[in-house]
Amino acid sequence: MSTTPSKFLGGATVIQQRNLVEQVADYLTQAIISQRFAPGERLSEMQLARDLGVSRAPVREAARLLESRGLLVSQPRRGFFVRALDAGELNDVFDLRLCLERHALARLVTVFDAEKERALRRQIDIICNAATGDSDSRKIEEDLAFHRMVIAYADNRRLLKAFDDISHELRLCIALIGKTHADPDSIATSHWALLDALASGDPARCREAIDYHIGVARDYVVKGIGEA
Amino acid sequence: MSTTPSKFLGGATVIQQRNLVEQVADYLTQAIISQRFAPGERLSEMQLARDLGVSRAPVREAARLLESRGLLVSQPRRGFFVRALDAGELNDVFDLRLCLERHALARLVTVFDAEKERALRRQIDIICNAATGDSDSRKIEEDLAFHRMVIAYADNRRLLKAFDDISHELRLCIALIGKTHADPDSIATSHWALLDALASGDPARCREAIDYHIGVARDYVVKGIGEA
C-alpha cells in the first residue's frame, strides 16, 4: 500500500474507508458484473494484487468471498476463474429463486398490511422512474430491491440471506445477456400484479403471480443466453 | 509448521494430504459441532494457529469458510466468534429447510421411479441401523444424507448447494440441544411416510409428509433449546 494507495477505487474519492478486502471484493464484483472479466477467465492473485496496488492477502480473501457468492470458482493450485453459467445452471438459479419467493409470499400474505403495500408501491414507482433513462445496473438493482423487500417482509433472516446469496448470481445472469430489462410497461404491470395478489390476501393468486413473474424473467434471460 | 507438523490430524494416518485450510476447517467444524468451543466464544487466530502448529493464514481462510457456512461470525478488528443460535434463528433455519425440501419433493415426485425408491429405502435402513448404538453424530449424518439424497434427486445443483449451506447450521442446531435423535421407531416411520408419499405420486401427500417430518424435527430442537 505504500507505493500506490488505493488508486483502484475509481479516482480518489473515498480513501481507505473500509477494509481492503471489501474494497477489492467490490472491485472484483463490479469487474465481473460489467463483464470486464470474461466468463471462465482465469484471475491471477499476483496480477490483481499488482494492478490494485495491494498485497495478495486481501485479494485472496476477497476472491474467497466472491467464490462463496458464486461469482468465482477456484481450483486448487490453479487459482480463481470467473464463473461461467450455462443454460442449465441458469435454470437452476431461477428455480431456486422461485422456491424462495413463493415461500416468502406465502408467509407475507398472512401479515400483509397497508404500510407494507405503500412501501412496495413506492418501490415500484422507483423502478418505473429508473426504467426511463438510468443505467442498466441501476434498473437491475431497483428491481432486485423490490424483491428483497418482499422477502424481508416475510420476516425470516435466513431466508433473506439465501436470497442475497443468489442475488449475486442473478446479477451475473442478467449482466451476461448484456441487454437491459424488458420494456418498462410490462415490468410495472408485472410488479403491480404481484402487489394486487398480496393485497387480495389469496395465497393461490400470490403463487400464480410470482410464478408468472419469475417465469417471464427466466425465459427472458435464458433466451438471451441462447442468443449470446 | 516446522515445530509441530500437523499433530492435530489425530495420529499420523494420512499426512498432509489436503490443504491446511481444509484440515483446519474440519478441525474447527468438529470443535464447534462437538461444543468444545462454546457458543459465542471468541476465537483468536493467533491462539488457534499456535495450537494447531500452523501460521495464521490458513486459520484465517478456514475461519472465513466457516463464516460463510454460518458456524462462525466475524466482527472487524475483533475476530471470530462461535455462532450462537437463539430460538428465533433456529426457527428461521427450519423454515428455510422446509421451503427447500418442499420444493425438492414437488420436483422429485414428477420423476420418481423404482430405482430412486430403492436407494432411499436403503438409506432409511442405514439410518435405522445407525440409530441403535452408533454415535450421535453418525446418526445425524445418515439422517442428513437421506434428505440430501432427496434434494439431489430433484436435479437442481443450486438447490442442493442451498441445502448444503444450511445443513451445517442444522448440525449446529442439533448439536446444541446435546441430545440424540428421537426414538428410532418414530424416525423410521417418519421417513417411510415420506417415501410412501413420493411413491404415491401425489404432490399434496408429499407436502403433508415433509411438513409433518420437519415440524417434528423443529419442535424437537426448539424444545431442546428452550430447556438448555
Next chain:
DNA sequence: CGATTGCCGACTGTCGACAGCTTGAAACCC
C-alpha cells in the same frame, strides 16, 4: 512425425513480521 520426458517459468500455499487498533486496567483527578 508423434509420443514421452525433462526443464523452466509462473503462481499458489504458507510463513513470519510489522503497524495500527481495541481492550482492559492501572494511574490519576476531583
Next chain:
DNA sequence: GGGTTTCAAGCTGTCGACAGTCGGCAATCG
C-alpha cells in the same frame, strides 16, 4: 470512592518472501 485519562498488552489487517507444484515448451526417443 467514583469517574476519567493514560498506558501497555494482545490481536487483527496487511505485507513481502520462500518453497513446492503446475503447465507449457523444448529436447529426446521410438
